[in-house]
Amino acid sequence: MIVINLDVMLAKRKMPSGELAKRIGITQANLSILKTGKAKAIRFSTLSAICRELRCQPGDILEFTEGEDEKDE
Numbered sequence: 001m002i003v004i005n006l007d008v009m010l011a012k013r014k015m016p017s018g019e020l021a022k023r024i025g026i027t028q029a030n031l032s033i034l035k036t037g038k039a040k041a042i043r044f045s046t047l048s049a050i051c052r053e054l055r056c057q058p059g060d061i062l063e064f065t066e067g068e069d070e071k072d073e
Helices: 005-010 017-024 028-035 044-054
Strands: 001-006 063-064
Touching: 005 028, 005 044, 005 063, 017 044
Parallel strands: none
Antiparallel strands: 001 063
16 A cells, blocks of 8 residues: 655645645645545656655655555455
């Protein structure tokens, strides 16, 4: 299962999610879907923009953990 740690990085950078959404050019609703782990996919261009704005690596945001995906449960 892939865990999204976007909230952690936002807190570390002291950046509100609305500010990140504005900077990377997506809606706050879409960023919320990503933050809550409900997104089924993410574009590399979006991931790249997030990493650029938060000055981090993709692995700081995406984490693989053992366990079943929600849709498989």
